[in-house]
Amino acid sequence: MNILILGLNHRTAPIEIRERVSFSEQKLPEALRTLKDCDDIKESLILSTCNRTELYTVAKDVSGGFNSMKNFLNSFHKIPTQEITDYLYTYNNKEAVRHLFRVAASLDSMIVGETQIFGQVKDAYFKAKEANTIGKGLNNLFEEAIRIGKKVRTKTQIGKGAVSTSTAAIELAKKIFESLTDKRVLIIGAGKIGELTVKNLYSRGVSAVLVANRTWQRAQELAAAFKGKAIKFERILEELKNTDIVISSTSAGHFLIKFEDIQRLMQERNNLPLFMIDLGLPRNIDPQINKIDNVYLYNIDDLAGVADANIKERQREARRAEEIIQSCVDSVINRLELQETCICPLSLSSFRA
Amino acid sequence: MITAIKKQITQITSPAVICVIFFKNLCNQYNHYFLDKAQYDLFFNLTFTFYLLCCVCFFVFFITQKNKIGTLGFFFGLIGFLTHSAILALRALALGYPPVSNLYESLSFFAWIIMLVYLLAEERQKTWVNGTFVLPLVVLLMGYALILDNKIRPLAPALQSPWLGIHVTLCFLSYSCFLMAFCFGVMYLWQERELKSKKIDGFFFRLPSLGLVDRLGYRSVSFGFVFLSLGIISGSLWAQKAWGSFWSWDPKETWSLVIWLIYVVYLHGRLMQGWRGRKNAYIAIIGFLSVLFTYFGVSFLLSGLHSYF
Numbered sequence: 001m002n003i004l005i006l007g008l009n010h011r012t013a014p015i016e017i018r019e020r021v022s023f024s025e026q027k028l029p030e031a032l033r034t035l036k037d038c039d040d041i042k043e044s045l046i047l048s049t050c051n052r053t054e055l056y057t058v059a060k061d062v063s064g065g066f067n068s069m070k071n072f073l074n075s076f077h078k079i080p081t082q083e084i085t086d087y088l089y090t091y092n093n094k095e096a097v098r099h100l101f102r103v104a105a106s107l108d109s110m111i112v113g114e115t116q117i118f119g120q121v122k123d124a125y126f127k128a129k130e131a132n133t134i135g136k137g138l139n140n141l142f143e144e145a146i147r148i149g150k151k152v153r154t155k156t157q158i159g160k161g162a163v164s165t166s167t168a169a170i171e172l173a174k175k176i177f178e179s180l181t182d183k184r185v186l187i188i189g190a191g192k193i194g195e196l197t198v199k200n201l202y203s204r205g206v207s208a209v210l211v212a213n214r215t216w217q218r219a220q221e222l223a224a225a226f227k228g229k230a231i232k233f234e235r236i237l238e239e240l241k242n243t244d245i246v247i248s249s250t251s252a253g254h255f256l257i258k259f260e261d262i263q264r265l266m267q268e269r270n271n272l273p274l275f276m277i278d279l280g281l282p283r284n285i286d287p288q289i290n291k292i293d294n295v296y297l298y299n300i301d302d303l304a305g306v307a308d309a310n311i312k313e314r315q316r317e318a319r320r321a322e323e324i325i326q327s328c329v330d331s332v333i334n335r336l337e338l339q340e341t342c343i344c345p346l347s348l349s350s351f352r353a
Numbered sequence: 354m355i356t357a358i359k360k361q362i363t364q365i366t367s368p369a370v371i372c373v374i375f376f377k378n379l380c381n382q383y384n385h386y387f388l389d390k391a392q393y394d395l396f397f398n399l400t401f402t403f404y405l406l407c408c409v410c411f412f413v414f415f416i417t418q419k420n421k422i423g424t425l426g427f428f429f430g431l432i433g434f435l436t437h438s439a440i441l442a443l444r445a446l447a448l449g450y451p452p453v454s455n456l457y458e459s460l461s462f463f464a465w466i467i468m469l470v471y472l473l474a475e476e477r478q479k480t481w482v483n484g485t486f487v488l489p490l491v492v493l494l495m496g497y498a499l500i501l502d503n504k505i506r507p508l509a510p511a512l513q514s515p516w517l518g519i520h521v522t523l524c525f526l527s528y529s530c531f532l533m534a535f536c537f538g539v540m541y542l543w544q545e546r547e548l549k550s551k552k553i554d555g556f557f558f559r560l561p562s563l564g565l566v567d568r569l570g571y572r573s574v575s576f577g578f579v580f581l582s583l584g585i586i587s588g589s590l591w592a593q594k595a596w597g598s599f600w601s602w603d604p605k606e607t608w609s610l611v612i613w614l615i616y617v618v619y620l621h622g623r624l625m626q627g628w629r630g631r632k633n634a635y636i637a638i639i640g641f642l643s644v645l646f647t648y649f650g651v652s653f654l655l656s657g658l659h660s661y662f
Contacts, residue, residue, distance in 0.1 A: 157418070160558065175548060175557065178564030258584065270627035290549065294630050302551045309553045 001064050001137055001336065005091040005099055006069040007047075007054030013087035021077050021084065023048040031076055032133040038068035043138045046129040049120045051110055056100070062092050080139045081300070094333055100141065101325045102150035106158065113158040113314045113328070118149045131197055133334050137336065144332050152324055158317040161310030166196040168306040169277055170204065173245060176275050178211040183244040186210045188236060188256065190222055191249030192277050193300070198247060202226045210243065212236050214250070237261055240270050250280035262292055277303070396440045397461075397503070401495045403433030404464075408488035415559055417484040423481030427472075430484065434468045441465055447505070451518035454508050456652075460498040463525050463648075464491045470529040478569075482561055486536035516591035523584035524609075528644050530577030531616075535641035537570035537632035545631060567630055570637055571623060578616045585609055605659035608647040615640045 008018065023031050023046055035044040035055060043058040055073065059065025069074045074081050091099045102108045104121045125142040134142075138202045153159060160173040177183055187198050189214055202209060209228030212235070213219035214243070219230035231239055236256070240246065248256060257276070266274070271294050278285040278299040290297040298306075410426025413419075441462065444452040452458040471487050544560040547553060560566075588606070591600040600606060619636040622628035651659070 174550065175544065175560075175562050176564065178562050178568060238585075267627070271629040273630070293632070296548050298551065305551060306553050 009052035040064035105152035189250030194249035411484040527580035534573035536639035604655035
């Protein structure tokens with residue numbers, strides 16, 4: 001028995017190619033059956049997401065199987081061979097098993113540790129099961145992959161920590177405040193990341209969103225999106241008294257919020273913690289403010305630093321995940337009675353020839 | 354006929370009779386402990402082992418963040434607490450007064466009260482984080498008690514009073530609450546440093562939010578303050594009876610007053626001046642260090658009316 005994978009992903013192919021070879025949900029059953037009926041192929045499964053399209057098969061013969069798969073991809077999507085050949089990768093047997101496990105454990109994802117891919121692998125498996133195109137081989141293999149995906153998630157911290165600027169802000173807010181549901185948010189100026197951060201906070205149920213912007217119209221639009229209130233630019237300091245989270249992203253060339261203002265304000269607000277996020281460039285908030293007790297000021301670089309630290313942490317965890325996978329591959333190979341990976345018959349270069 | 358009924362009754366009641374006889378024998382045989390010394394030691398060691406396991410579990414939980422291990426640790430703590438309660442109860446029954454009359458008894462009782470307060474607090478929070486900070490002290494106290502002589506000695510005449518249990522329990526309750534506040538204070542300062550320095554490391558995820566530890570710290574101090582005030586009042590009432598004056602500036606009394614004043618500052622700052630977070634955390638830490646000094650330092654270094662160890 002040979003297990004073969006042929007596919008492309010976000011690393012090997014640009015989006016223009018990926019979108020041409022992806023399989024829509026309606027066409028998937030048909031595609032699965034067509035693939036299974038190809039020469040040399042006994043079982044078929046297709047994993048198609050926005051970042052990857054991969055064909056999984058069990059074949060009698062390695063080179064014959066790869067040929068059939070490639071021809072199927074070309075004829076099904078009506079793409080000339082030479083256009084996609086350069087983007088394709090192939091794996092067989094041991095390498096294929098390892099690849100699938102890495103995919104299921106989210107080690108092969110654009111953002112390592114993201115959770116979506118695990119669900120997508122599961123989904124692809126169930127779809128193929130429904131279409132009745134998989135037998136014992138892929139069945140066992142995918143059961144194993146799902147088990148390992150779960151194991152990696154529970155045994156390592158690979159999915160932990162915010163890895164984008166806006167989610168990093170949320171993570172910090174959750175470590176400063178006990179709960180976000182009774183907190184008031186003030187957003188000054190309307191920038192992309194600022195808006196995204198407020199959106200995230202809003203979905204976590206903050207009690208009120210205030211919007212201050214130079215253009216009144218824009219402020220009202222934004223406020224409406226979060227069932228909030230638009231306020232005049234001059235009233236910012238006044239409103240700060242009852243605000244817990246401030247996000248500022250204006251292009252004003254000077255500090256909008258000064259050290260003395262906040263120092264005075266903290267007494268008025270009884271030292272309730274204040275989380276300030278400065279996304280402006282040049283900065284809108286005096287960086288000295290971070291030195292005041294119970295005030296936490298983060299600028300765009302600080303947030304990126306938090307996200308970076310999390311990414312590094314995930315990479316460290318990814319190494320542990322690789323070890324877990326490595327230790328599983330051999331036993332699975334034995335159980336499935338797979339042959340060793342063969343390198344000779346068909347590789348990317350032979351496609352090109 | 355009558356003999357037959359008698360026989361019936363004896364048959365029915367015999368198990369109960371046997372139990373009573375067995376229990377009586379037990380009491381007579383091991384009159385002081387209800388258990389003989391070997392059995393008592395065994396139970397004490399068992400308690401210590403459970404606390405140690407609990408402590409280890411919480412440390413592992415802190416690092417791995419696996420909730421199952423935290424729950425397991427809580428379970429160990431609970432079992433340890435139950436065996437601890439049992440041996441304290443047996444000892445109290447044997448003594449006829451609360452087992453707080455010498456250093457060994459007092460350490461064990463202090464550890465028990467800490468566990469009581471901790472388990473009550475944890476039962477509501479279920480975060481397990483606090484255990485990582487509280488349990489090491491419990492293990493140390495119990496470990497210290499373990500190496501001390503646990504023989505029963507006659508009670509000093511001045512201590513023969515119903516006030517003994519009340520006064521000591523109130524004081525230990527307050528100490529335990531202050532220990533909680535101390536732990537929350539440490540967690541606060543640690544987490545605050547992570548947030549202010551913006552260098553996020555592994556501890557950032559493992560420590561709870563500033564808001565939570567600040568609130569719990571305040572709550573612990575409030576409870577502790579009430580208990581300490583009551584403890585001091587009960588002490589002075591007892592002192593009036595036993596020594597003839599409400600207050601005699603004995604080192605322990607003086608230091609209790611110092612602790613009381615430290616927490617007065619805490620509460621005044623919090624309620625009147627709007628102190629929050631870092632300042633409170635510092636005071637809670639200083640406060641508990643003074644508690645430790647009052648408990649150990651005063652007893653060993655300064656002699657006075659309270660020196661019974």
